[in-house]
Amino acid sequence: MWIVTSPWRVEFNAFVGAVKNTLRVVAPFYSSEPMVELLRRCKGRKKYFLLALEEQAVKGNFQAISAIKTILKDRESEVRFIRNLHAKFVVADEREAIVTSANLTGGGLDKNIEMGVRFNDLKIVKSLVHHFDALWAKAATITTKELEYYDALPRGKSKDSNRGKTHGPKVRFGKLPRRPPAPGTPALGWIIVHSEEAYKRDGDWESPMHQLKNQWRSKTRELDWGWTSPKMKQDPTPRRVLLAWKGEVFGHAIATIKEATEDEIAEGSEFFFTLTEFQWAKPVSFKTLPLGRRRRHHRGLIRLDEKILAAYWTRSK
Known part of the structure; x- marks a missing residue:
């Protein structure tokens, strides 16, 4: 077992590229470019993707419908969604796994400060596969009509995209100034x-x-x-x-x-x-x-x- 730290795109690509039979992927959010690369490296193998699909995530540009479409075009891939998903892990051939804090987006792979663990203990990996299978059984498939509905939703800025801008110049983490009280209020x-x-x-x-x-x-x-x-x-x-x-x-x-x-x-x-x-x-x-x-x-x-x-x-x- 060893620690995986960001940026971890190179390690992730090598991990999926080494899959021989089956890849199981769990993450709430995906973006198109990492999925194109994953499908290219994992061509000819069976792939299962579990994700989150909610209106707010799509409207806030957290979930890319284009990424889901890319996966669905691949005949060797299956996609399901489940509500309240926050877990992130990938399992290769029931022999090795990575549990991580990162979504499979450009930010999650390259920009954000993320951390995870990679391990090849077969007993733990098997337990993780059983957990995946249980989630998969509860999850729902995505119909073309549902995908069209989500794709038609209006997009906007993330609710966090303007956070901190009212404070003017950038400040060091942990030093964000508090909003001043009203005049005369302690x-x-x-x-x-x-x-x-x-x-x-x-x-x-x-x-x-x-x-x-x-x-x-x-x-x-x-x-x-x-x-x-x-x-x-x-x-x-x-x-x-x-x-x-x-x-x-x-x-x-x-x-x-x-x-x-x-x-x-x-x-x-x-x-x-x-x-x-x-x-x-x-x-x-x-x-x-x-x-x-x-x-x-x-x-x-x-x-x-x-x-x-x-x-x-x-x-x-």
Whole structure:
């Protein structure tokens, strides 16, 4: 077994060219040029193609009807389609297979960052063949009338084709700027999840609620709230934060980030949330918020998004 990485057109062409009897192909989307090359290299062998055929895929130019027509013209090929197909693999002669993330399109073979595994373990290959046969039995054939219907559908740009253009110049992956909030609205911040162990260890306060009741001053309307990890740089941007303890959000505030001095770092605070406009709220359990995997965090910071904040406002009333 070994890894197959993109671009992998050369390896794919060699793989199908070495087929002696039967080729089984599973992929949602195909394009014409790779199929022409496949049929040329695999001439004289039996070929089975399983694909996805849905209106949105055709309209968005994900699925090329011309590729399906090319395959159907080949007398040694059979084509069927099945709904909700996302799997991609090819099997040669029940002796070798490739399972991959790539569709059989120009992008999948040459441009996209794809990865897969190639193996010749006969037991695993046989299991994959059985899986193919089960899918094939459930799949439907494509009639000429159906193909004409899909071919007549209007084509447009992919729904992803303009993504990112509103942000102007290209930005590095992972650095896509967030849409700015409306004027006067604080940016989204975090759920500040307090550690029970830290409060037990320090012993100054029983809980963050106890600490807030003693330290919050309604006259000044501001409180530096020390924090340790992850360390952040000073940022004057007002952000909405929620405060949590033992799996429940108990209040909300506006916060900016202030760097700690050397003495403050020595005392255990890497930086401070400068809290303003703090408000107590009806306790809201993490279980009722759309946190997903983030619910596992029992301490630290959980990034807020609009869905989480909307759910909090609804449940804290």
